[in-house]
Structure formats: C-alpha cells, structure tokens
Amino acid sequence: MPNTPPSPRRRGTARTDALLQVTLELAAEVGYAGLSIEAIARRAEVGKHTIYRRWPSKAALLMDALHRVWTTDLDHRDTGDVHHDLREQFVRSAAALSEPPIGPVYRAVIAEAQSDPALRAALDERFLHTVEQRTLDRIALGQRTGELRADMDLTFATEILCGGLYYRHLLTTRPVDETAIDNLLDMFMRAYATDPPPPDRG
Amino acid sequence: MPNTPPSPRRRGTARTDALLQVTLELAAEVGYAGLSIEAIARRAEVGKHTIYRRWPSKAALLMDALHRVWTTDLDHRDTGDVHHDLREQFVRSAAALSEPPIGPVYRAVIAEAQSDPALRAALDERFLHTVEQRTLDRIALGQRTGELRADMDLTFATEILCGGLYYRHLLTTRPVDETAIDNLLDMFMRAYATDPPPPDRG
Numbered sequence: 001m002p003n004t005p006p007s008p009r010r011r012g013t014a015r016t017d018a019l020l021q022v023t024l025e026l027a028a029e030v031g032y033a034g035l036s037i038e039a040i041a042r043r044a045e046v047g048k049h050t051i052y053r054r055w056p057s058k059a060a061l062l063m064d065a066l067h068r069v070w071t072t073d074l075d076h077r078d079t080g081d082v083h084h085d086l087r088e089q090f091v092r093s094a095a096a097l098s099e100p101p102i103g104p105v106y107r108a109v110i111a112e113a114q115s116d117p118a119l120r121a122a123l124d125e126r127f128l129h130t131v132e133q134r135t136l137d138r139i140a141l142g143q144r145t146g147e148l149r150a151d152m153d154l155t156f157a158t159e160i161l162c163g164g165l166y167y168r169h170l171l172t173t174r175p176v177d178e179t180a181i182d183n184l185l186d187m188f189m190r191a192y193a194t195d196p197p198p199p200d201r202g
Numbered sequence: 203m204p205n206t207p208p209s210p211r212r213r214g215t216a217r218t219d220a221l222l223q224v225t226l227e228l229a230a231e232v233g234y235a236g237l238s239i240e241a242i243a244r245r246a247e248v249g250k251h252t253i254y255r256r257w258p259s260k261a262a263l264l265m266d267a268l269h270r271v272w273t274t275d276l277d278h279r280d281t282g283d284v285h286h287d288l289r290e291q292f293v294r295s296a297a298a299l300s301e302p303p304i305g306p307v308y309r310a311v312i313a314e315a316q317s318d319p320a321l322r323a324a325l326d327e328r329f330l331h332t333v334e335q336r337t338l339d340r341i342a343l344g345q346r347t348g349e350l351r352a353d354m355d356l357t358f359a360t361e362i363l364c365g366g367l368y369y370r371h372l373l374t375t376r377p378v379d380e381t382a383i384d385n386l387l388d389m390f391m392r393a394y395a396t397d398p399p400p401p402d403r404g
Binding site: 107108110111112113114115117120121123124128153156157159160162163164166167168170171172173174180183184186187188190191192 | 310314316325330359362365366370376385
C-alpha cells in the first residue's frame with residue numbers, strides 16, 4: 001500500500017476503536033457498577049466531553065464496545081446451508097459469551113439490567129438488535145432460497161435462535177455446549193425447514 | 203369436618219408454610235442481598251437453628267419459598283390437548299413472573315446468581331428442576347398419547363419450553379405476552395406434533 005497518511009475518517013475510526021477497547025478493559029477490571037465515563041476518559045486520554053458528545057451514558061458506551069467486539073468476530077457466513085451456517089456462528093457466540101473480554105462483562109451487564117431499566121433498554125437497542133438482525137438476515141436468505149418455510153415468523157424465530165440458550169447460561173449450571181446448540185437447531189429445523197428439501201440452488 | 207386438633211404433621215406443614223411466606227415477604231422488602239436467616243427467624247418467631255436444621259443457606263430457603271408459591275399456583279392440567287394445557291400454564295407463569303410476590307424477588311435472585319455460583323446451583327436444583335419436571339411430565343404424557351413425536355428429546359424440549367422466553371424477560375424491553383407464548387408453542391408444535399394427528403383417545 002502507498003505510504004500516505006491516514007484520512008481524517010480513518011483516524012476517527014481508530015480513535016473510536018481505541019476508546020471502545022479501553023471501555024471493555026476497564027469494565028472487565030472494575031465491573032459495570034464501578035465503571036465511569038471519567039475513568040474511561042482518563043485511561044483513553046480524551047476529554048469527558050468528547051465521550052459525552054457521542055454517548056449519552058456509560059451503558060450506551062459499553063453496549064457499543066460489546067457490539068464492536070461481537071460484530072468483528074461473529075459474522076454469519078453464507079455457504080448455502082442455513083443449518084451449517086447457524087451452527088458455526090452459534091458455536092463461536094457461545095465461546096465468546098463464556099470467555100473474556102465479553103463473558104464476565106456481559107454477565108455483569110445482564111445482572112445490573114435487572115434493576116436498571118435504562119441499561120436494559122440500551123442492551124436491547126444498541127446491542128441485541130444488531131446481533132438479532134444478523135441472524136434474521138441469514139434465515140431470511142434461507143427463506144428466499146427455499147430452505148426454510150415461507151410462513152415462518154422471522155422476528156420470533158430469530159428471537160428463539162438468539163435467545164433460546166440464555167436460560168441455560170444465566171439460570172442453570174448446565175453448559176452452553178455443542179449438544180445444546182444442536183438440540184436448539186434440531187427443533188428449529190424440524191419446525192421451519194421445508195419438506196421435501198428444495199432443489200439445488202446452483 | 204369434626205373438630206379434632208390438627209395432627210403434628212399438619213402443624214409442621216403449617217409452620218413451614220408460614221416460614222416460607224415470611225421469607226418471600228422479607229425478600230420482597232429488603233432484596234436478596236439484604237436478606238438474612240437472622241431477620242427471617244426474628245419475623246417468623248422461630249430460632250435460627252430451627253431454620254439451619256433444614257436449610258443450609260438463605261439461598262436454599264428462598265428457593266423453597268419461591269417453589270412453594272409457584273407449585274401452588276402453577277400445576278399443569280391434562281385436558282387431553284397438550285398445546286392447550288401448555289398454553290394455559292405458560293400464561294399463568296408469565297403473569298406470576300411479572301408480579302409480586304415472585305416477580306421482583308425472582309428477578310433479583312437471577313441477577314445475584316450471575317456473581318454467586320452457589321445461588322445459581324440452588325436456583326437450578328431447588329426450583330427450576332421441579333418447574334421443569336412438571337412440563338416434562340406433561341409433554342411425556344403427550345408422547346404416550348401420540349400427540350407428540352416419539353423421537354422428541356424430552357429434556358431439551360422441556361428446557362426450551364420453560365426457558366425460551368427468559369431472554370425476552372431478562373434482556374429485552376419486550377413483554378412476555380400471549381403473542382410471545384403463542385409463537386413459542388407454534389415452533390414447538392411444528393417441531394414435535396405428530397402429523398397426521400393421532401386418532402381420538404376416548
């Protein structure tokens with residue numbers, strides 16, 4: 001690549017990435033309750049007002065930070081086999097949810113959201129909405145190619161796919177392992193796969 | 203009924219019921235973190251050791267208290283129509299989960315369980331296990347009568363039925379309403395109902 005200075009837009013993106021990274025690191029160290037915009041600004045060496053111009057609260061900032069890590073790692077593929085692509089993505093999601101940096105911070109955010117409706121709203125709107133959209137796009141594609149039934153409710157099927165294993169993760173001592181993922185996808189495919197399977201796409 | 207004094211066993215059950223009731227009341231007032239065996243014993247006018255003889259921790263006692271309210275209200279019926287019976291029970295469960303005495307206490311317990319593995323284990327073993335067993339029994343009956351497919355994994359189908367809407371309840375701002383329950387049951391019945399339907403049982 002030619003050795004030209006980065007564009008202002010690219011410098012802005014790099015600064016945002018650094019700020020979101022600092023936010024996650026600090027959240028992992030001090031927990032959600034101990035997190036503050038002041039401390040994030042200090043560690044990232046930016047002014048508080050620089051942060052407040054873009055994020056109304058630490059909840060919004062942290063959701064964007066989780067979102068950045070998540071969406072970098074967790075794209076859905078399109079191999080033409082919706083069951084395969086969902087499985088691959090869910091196995092990666094489950095690993096991310098149980099490991100740093102997302103795992104412990106995310107668990108703490110969900111806990112805090114039980115007594116903080118504004119945090120729950122930020123979680124829903126700034127994070128889950130985007131995660132769900134990716135799964136919705138993938139199963140909508142499966143509908144268009146004829147792998148999945150046209151009368152499937154996309155929104156609700158997405159919710160069960162994205163949310164179906166949180167019970168296991170948050171309320172039980174059972175692991176979110178590949179068996180659990182396979183069972184969920186088995187129910188989903190039994191309910192919504194077309195039968196007989198459609199002819200080859202190619 | 204003849205006016206005889208209650209048996210020792212019945213007096214013991216009444217005392218246990220009163221103690222569990224006090225536990226729930228106090229948890230609703232002070233939250234899980236503020237709850238103590240000492241305070242429960244004081245309000246119930248029993249000795250601390252009376253409680254510790256039967257419950258190893260406040261978590262265990264509170265799970266049994268939730269369990270008592272839950273199981274009093276939330277039996278599954280058997281009308282011969284598994285979809286109907288599940289729907290009726292889930293509509294009642296969803297109401298119970300969003301209202302006192304269970305609603306706020308239960309939400310707080312789940313939050314606390316994110317940083318307290320012993321509480322999560324108590325929640326799983328002393329409460330959810332019994333709730334799940336009732337749903338498992340009802341769908342196992344549906345298998346025996348031929349309404350549901352013999353190759354359904356009972357344990358996992360139960361988990362999705364009992365847990366599938368916790369994501370909505372805990373992580374989003376969407377209500378656990380009858381539409382959500384109907385969507386979950388629609389997926390379940392599409393996946394596991396026998397087709398064609400079995401002949402009448404009678």
